[in-house]
Amino acid sequence: xxxxxxxxxxxxxxxxxxxxxxxxxxxxxxxxxxxxxxxxxxxxxxxxxxxxxxxxxxxxxxxxxxxxxxxxxxxxxxxxxxxxxxxxxxxxxxxxxxxxxxxxxxxxxxxxxxxxxxxxxxxxxxxxxxxxxxxxxxxxxxxxxxxxx
Amino acid sequence: xxxxxxxxxxxxxxxxxxxxxxxxxxxxxxxxxxxxxxxxxxxxxxxxxxxxxxxxxxxxxxxxxxxxxxxxxxxxxxxxxxxxxxxxxxxxxxxxxxxxxxxxxxxxxxxxxxxxxxxxxxxxxxxxxxxxxxxxxxxxxxxxxxxxxxxxxxxxxxxxxx
Numbered sequence: 526x527x528x529x530x531x532x533x534x535x536x537x538x539x540x541x542x543x544x545x546x547x548x549x550x551x552x553x554x555x556x557x558x559x560x561x562x563x564x565x566x567x568x569x570x571x572x573x574x575x576x577x578x579x580x581x582x583x584x585x586x587x588x589x590x591x592x593x594x595x596x597x598x599x600x601x602x603x604x605x606x607x608x609x610x611x612x613x614x615x616x617x618x619x620x621x622x623x624x625x626x627x628x629x630x631x632x633x634x635x636x637x638x639x640x641x642x643x644x645x646x647x648x649x650x651x652x653x654x655x656x657x658x659x660x661x662x663x664x665x666x667x668x669x670x671x672x673x674x
Numbered sequence: 675x676x677x678x679x680x681x682x683x684x685x686x687x688x689x690x691x692x693x694x695x696x697x698x699x700x701x702x703x704x705x706x707x708x709x710x711x712x713x714x715x716x717x718x719x720x721x722x723x724x725x726x727x728x729x730x731x732x733x734x735x736x737x738x739x740x741x742x743x744x745x746x747x748x749x750x751x752x753x754x755x756x757x758x759x760x761x762x763x764x765x766x767x768x769x770x771x772x773x774x775x776x777x778x779x780x781x782x783x784x785x786x787x788x789x790x791x792x793x794x795x796x797x798x799x800x801x802x803x804x805x806x807x808x809x810x811x812x813x814x815x816x817x818x819x820x821x822x823x824x825x826x827x828x829x830x831x832x833x834x835x836x
Contacts, residue, residue, distance in 0.1 A: 526737075536733050543692075543729040545714050545721070550696055561696060568731075569694050579732040581691040582717065588677060588685075588725040595774065597781075613825045621824035624745065626816065628781065631745075632825070658781060660774040664756060666763025672733045672740055672790075673766075 526574035528674065531559065532567055536674035539568075539580070586635075593619075593635050594642045595660045597628040598653065605630075608653045617645045628658065677725060680708065684716055692729075735790060743769075743790045744797045744817040746804060747783035749776070754811045755785055761807055762787050767800050782814060794819070 528536075534557055544552050554564040571577045586593060600608045612618055612632060621632035634642050646657040677685075683706055692698040703713040720726045735741070750758055755773050762785065763771035770788040787804060791797040801817055808815075 536731060536738075539731040540733070541728050541730050545699070545717050545729065547697055547699065547710065547714075549698065550694075565694050565696070572694070574737075576734055576737045577731045578734045579691050580694070580730070582685075582688050582720075582729045583727040583732070584685055584689060584720075585725050585727060588720075595786075599780070609824055618825060620826045622820040623822035623824055624818040624820050626818045628818075630824070631818070658777045660777070660781075660786075662772045663775060664759060664773040666759040666771040666773075667727075670769040670790075671766050672735055672738050674733060674738055 533674040592639045598630045598655045599628045740790045746817045748785040748815045749782045749813045750785045751811045
């Protein structure tokens with residue numbers, strides 16, 4: 526899909542501040558000088574083309590009472606696949622990336638409680654034979670990120 | 675941050691996204707069998723309390739040419755990390771910015787900032803910009819590029835609990 530200037534204006538406008546009102550698309554369309562139907566059709570097309578991965582409310586993941594923690598392990602290369610299998614087998618591991626560092630395996634644990642985070646990290650340390658380091662959020666600096674479309 | 679059973683149903687019904695129809699809140703409200711005005715009031719309340727960060731589109735970085743990203747990490751003076759972290763978090767090319775504990779001696783870094791650009795060279799240039807902001811308050815930094823996604827499952831919030 527090739528984006529035109531109108532698509533880009535829509536993406537730039539809608540990275541924050543979608544109205545909570547009965548006819549929110551009409552309000553945004555008005556701001557952008559479009560018809561409501563055109564705005565909705567363009568959003569639909571961008572969603573189909575996966576230019577938009579999601580449209581809607583973004584929730585604070587801890588709002589539901591869950592606990593999350595970024596963890597890392599320094600895995601020797603010849604042990605990588607074995608450790609990976611053990612780590613990924615845990616349902617608490619939400620995502621996992623290989624990264625360019627001696628600490629080369631970085632994953633997020635997602636559990637109901639903080640105690641479970643500590644328990645899973647300890648169990649994985651024992652099961653893999655490599656220390657799982659935990660990097661919980663202390664402060665979040667939020668957040669000016671926008672993708673210029 | 676307490677939320678009630680109706681809020682949980684709202685989260686469950688909207689975490690996949692809003693319908694692209696002229697009256698999206700009416701459509702969700704009907705599905706939940708609550709009034710549209712009640713839904714809107716609750717969404718506003720959750721937004722005011724930070725449970726909803728924003729109502730917005732998430733563009734696909736890759737499709738917009740933002741194909742490179744790096745996890746930059748910084749060893750920043752503890753008494754300055756709050757102020758400097760906020761300055762870094764405010765940068766448009768930084769998507770996630772957190773203070774996290776050091777893990778000495780393996781890991782001296784306490785500020786994490788995910789940098790996004792169109793190439794690895796651009797990301798390295800952004801790293802220089804961050805270093806300039808941090809100045810003498812930063813004793814060292816590194817950047818970790820992802821070389822493989824090893825697992826990716828959505829963080830789906832569970833609606834039935836609590």
